[in-house]
Amino acid sequence: MRLKQALAAAFVVGLAYAVAQAHHAVQAQFDVNQTVEKKGTLVKIDWINPHTYMHFDVTEEGATTRYAIESLGVTGLRRAGIDSKSSFQVGSTFSFVINPSRNGSPTGLLVTLVFPDGRRFDVRNTDTGQVGGR
Amino acid sequence: MASSRRRNERSLYTLTLTAISLAGGLILGGLLSGTISLAQAPSSPAPSAPAAQPPTPRAPDGSPDLTGIWIPAVRGGGASRYNEQGGETVFAARDSSFENFENDNALRRLGDRNKPLYKPEHWAKVRENDANGNELDPEFKCRPYGVPRMGAPSQIVQTKDQVVLLYAGGFAGQNTFRVVPTDGRPHNQARVTQETWKGDPVGHWEGDTLVIETIGFTDESWLHKSGYFHGFKLRVVERLTRTGNTLRWVATVEDPEVLLEPWTMNPVTRVLDARPDAFVAEDLPCEERDLQHMVTKVRSG
Numbered sequence: 001m002r003l004k005q006a007l008a009a010a011f012v013v014g015l016a017y018a019v020a021q022a023h024h025a026v027q028a029q030f031d032v033n034q035t036v037e038k039k040g041t042l043v044k045i046d047w048i049n050p051h052t053y054m055h056f057d058v059t060e061e062g063a064t065t066r067y068a069i070e071s072l073g074v075t076g077l078r079r080a081g082i083d084s085k086s087s088f089q090v091g092s093t094f095s096f097v098i099n100p101s102r103n104g105s106p107t108g109l110l111v112t113l114v115f116p117d118g119r120r121f122d123v124r125n126t127d128t129g130q131v132g133g134r
Numbered sequence: 135m136a137s138s139r140r141r142n143e144r145s146l147y148t149l150t151l152t153a154i155s156l157a158g159g160l161i162l163g164g165l166l167s168g169t170i171s172l173a174q175a176p177s178s179p180a181p182s183a184p185a186a187q188p189p190t191p192r193a194p195d196g197s198p199d200l201t202g203i204w205i206p207a208v209r210g211g212g213a214s215r216y217n218e219q220g221g222e223t224v225f226a227a228r229d230s231s232f233e234n235f236e237n238d239n240a241l242r243r244l245g246d247r248n249k250p251l252y253k254p255e256h257w258a259k260v261r262e263n264d265a266n267g268n269e270l271d272p273e274f275k276c277r278p279y280g281v282p283r284m285g286a287p288s289q290i291v292q293t294k295d296q297v298v299l300l301y302a303g304g305f306a307g308q309n310t311f312r313v314v315p316t317d318g319r320p321h322n323q324a325r326v327t328q329e330t331w332k333g334d335p336v337g338h339w340e341g342d343t344l345v346i347e348t349i350g351f352t353d354e355s356w357l358h359k360s361g362y363f364h365g366f367k368l369r370v371v372e373r374l375t376r377t378g379n380t381l382r383w384v385a386t387v388e389d390p391e392v393l394l395e396p397w398t399m400n401p402v403t404r405v406l407d408a409r410p411d412a413f414v415a416e417d418l419p420c421e422e423r424d425l426q427h428m429v430t431k432v433r434s435g
Contacts, residue, residue: 024268025236025434029427032232049276049420050305073305074418102429 030070030099030109038108039095040067045088049073054110056094069098071110072123080121092116187378190342193292197339198376200290200297203412204404207380239435243360250362250387250397263361267433268425272356273306276420280331280355281348282370284310286383286402288414290374297337297344302414309417314346326350329366344374357387358399359433365391379406 026032040056043066054069071077093116098108113121191199225235244264252260263270273279284307287299295317301310314337325334326349334350351368369388374381384401387393 024274024424024428025240025432027233027236028268028430028432029424032236046421047418049307049418050422051424053423068423070424075303075415078415101427103427105427107427 026070026099026109029102030107031102032099032109034100035097035111036100036108037095037097038067039093041093042088042090044090047074052077054088054094054096054113056096058106065106067098067106067108069096069108069110071113082121089116187380190376190378193294195294197344198342199292200344200374200376200381201292203289203407203414204287204381205407207403207405236432236434240433241435243435246400248398248400249360250357251394252392253394256363256392259363260361263356263363264433265361265431267359267361268428268431270361271359272354273304273359274422274425276306276422278310278331278355279304279307280351281312281333281335282372282385282387282399283355283357284332286374286381286404287312290381297346300414302417304417306420307417308420309414316344321349329353331355333368333370340373342375346370346372346374348372357397363392364389367391379408380404381406 038056038058040058043055043057045055046053050073051070052072052074054071056067056069057064058067059065072080095114096108096110097112098110101107110123112123115121191201193199225232227234227238268274273283278284284301284304288302289300291298291300295315297314297316299312299314301307301312310332312332312335314335316337316339318338319336321334321336329350329352331352331354333348335346335348337344337346339345348370349368351364351366351370353363353365353368355364356362357364364387367389370385371388372383372385374383376382381404382401383404384398386396386398388396
């Protein structure tokens, strides 16, 4: 399976710590105990707070669904080295691992993003740099 | 004190993990540098709080010069680790799961013994706010943090008669500013009556500490994520103390209408970012899109 090959080939991002105080508990919205792997064409990215969104067209069994994938806030992405819209090529095919929505909507929380060339971005091993709890 | 002990424990923990994450960040930067530019430009390592502080810079009038970019001394808070054997992310929670990572962080937040003491008739509203925070918390709706929830400034520009405080960051944070006169003038009553999120500040020096008193607030902002609301009579006293290249911020809030006594919030320490290419990043627009998909009221830490 291409995704697994990509995951195996990709160098895992080093140890880091994740955010403790988040904007909200993502488990209210996503099933954090489940992961789903998808492959889709990047349609657009919304560079907004409190979370960025990546929109993918995913074609499965002949039907195309647009997924809105929630990721870190802009601060977190900046700290991870992703700080501009040119970081992603719209129209390229990405594989991604998400925690699926709990209400059945085509949304998800990004766990891992695999770039077209196999590079891997592990969100949960990324220092988001947020100091929350205020 | 329990709170200082907790802070010490947290500092040790996060210091260790910060060192680990710096290594991770460098690896990631190298991996992605082909098509992705590195974070926030500066190539030199971020400063940390050294044990011995250099002399505190002074303004011509002898007061400490607070001018500079001030960044968190400790970033983030909790912890995850990557288990190289199993390829699983291990979270600092009772069972290493992400679910309880969130739950435990919420418990830590609620377990903070430094709470404002509300009059008995107001506790129900605090509980209501906290229980329904996903809907009621101004932060969640991309509204301003306001004073004092916005915390310590990201940058300070100090002149003879005024101190300009610049703010950035946070989940819903939008770049904002405060201009604090330090020439001894009283509050501007026209401004006080506008009842805003940032109020009307005036500042003065007490020894080496800049003391900012702010009144004239709206009652829409919260003091803290845990549902701590306030009324129009809120008065906030912030103390900013520079020692060498560290800045300590602490705020005390008074609201005789709803609080039994003044509440001193947990202090914040920031460190000077002296890198010549350091800058305060622009906050992007905030849009809330989560609430419509939420199926529980669970909140985070």
